[in-house]
Amino acid sequence: MWRMMDLSEESRWLNGPAFLRRPAASWPGSAPSDEANADDEEEMPSELVLIGASETFIPIQRFSSYRRLLRTAAWVLRFTRRCRGQRDELENYGLTAAECEDAENLLIRKAQHEAFPDEMRSAENRLEVARRTDIFGLAPYLDGNGVLRAYGRIDAALCIPYSAKRPVILSHRHSLTEMVVRDAHVRIKHQNVDATIAEIRTKFWITKLRRVLQGVISGCSQCRLQRARPMPPIMGSLPEDRLEANVWPFKRTGLDYFGPLLVTVARHHEKRWVALFTCLTTRAIHLELAHDLSTDSCIIVIRNFVCRRGPVYRLRSDNGRNFVGADREAKKFAEVFEPERIQIELSSKGIDWIFNCPANPSEGGFWERMVKEVAPSEHFLEMSADQEAPLTPNDLLKGAACPLDTPGLDGGLVKEGATRKQWRIARMLRERFWKKWILEYMPTLTRREMWCRKEEPIRRGDIVFVCDPAVPWRDWWRGIVEKAFAGVDGEIRRARVRIMDGDRTRWIMRPASKLAVLD
Missing domain, CATH: 2.30.140 (Spermidine Synthase; Chain: A, domain 2)
Structure with a gap:
């Protein structure tokens, strides 16, 4: 612990050592040691400290805006002039253009002295700068304000100002340069690189400007918002519904709406929509006319489709409100989804209705493509399901619809074995179709047309x-x-x-x- 220094009249601090009052011959040969003080004093370690004084009157690193730095420097210069007794009548108001120009010249001179010390020294002595410097080709010189400028080759141009003919030289390594570039980038409303470079070179010539500008743009929050683009993942594999062979048509079906179409009802026009059913495997298409986009209309459309084309194992559609509502109502109308012919297989289950993710039309691209093919058609013929001819045994045996007055099977078959032959031909055609479908059509689905590479996935908290x-x-x-x-x-x-x-x-x-x- 340090003790308080003794400053009384008898203290050694005021009177000095006692031996000084005696003759010099009686002085001790070495300096006296104060044992009492020696016990209390602590040895302090010595350290070598190098202190440097900065000549910058404003710390540029504390500013992020060039305009704010410029106005701060102008206010500081006004304060120094007032301290020297130099006062102008205009200083009773805001900053003048001359004050801002003086402040800018001062900041530029400081930046040039820090970035180009040798070049500034050569320019002050009216000597040529060294060839190894980055600004040798600019023929730099000092103007009347002591600012280093480029002596260019376009002095004869009358369409540009003097500042563009003799631009101020700045180094890409100085922090002031980044603020100048950022100010120009914001001033021209975050335009592209070339537009920003053109704006900067009306006043400044910055070494390696494009590199500095790209760094400023990459760190600009406004530009990041404008550049934000979705990065979709690699295109997914096709679902099982698209790749299952040897199935009946419309076993797995996609549903979509298009329209409206104008139809004439009682001498006036009304809007109608078309429900497009497409087989996900064979790409067969079935069209039904919908009265409107309501839930009831959607259920009627699905009912007509099932009556005409048979059972549907799985139905896919977009996440439209009418589809969602129809799915809720379908629980009350099980007969729509559970025909008798599939009731044994599906038991008490209904049609497996799968909705795509909202706002994702690419997931239903299969039926969207079919809509583009069918929608340009100009003429549609509506056929009511109630007026269609009933299904007869002749339709199953002969493969063609017969009139209601067709005679019995014995009278319809002319040759013995013709029905069996037709059945073998139909089976052969079916097998040929699926063979070509597997060998020729399925390989064409291998190639991805877009989204062919993996991207950084989205994570929780992004x-x-x-x-x-x-x-x-x-x-x-x-x-x-x-x-x-x-x-x-x-x-x-x-x-x-x-x-x-x-x-x-x-x-x-x-x-x-x-x-x-x-x-």
């Missing part, structure tokens, strides 16, 4: 844009991924996102191809 092509990107929802769902191949295919819709929180399901992760 901040994402919910992309919607129908609205501008500025109006896209921002949300947080609550849960990511993987497909059968292990790739993340969809995610549940929490968003703010006005004052309330919502959870929506979206495909990974419609979510843009914000870095």
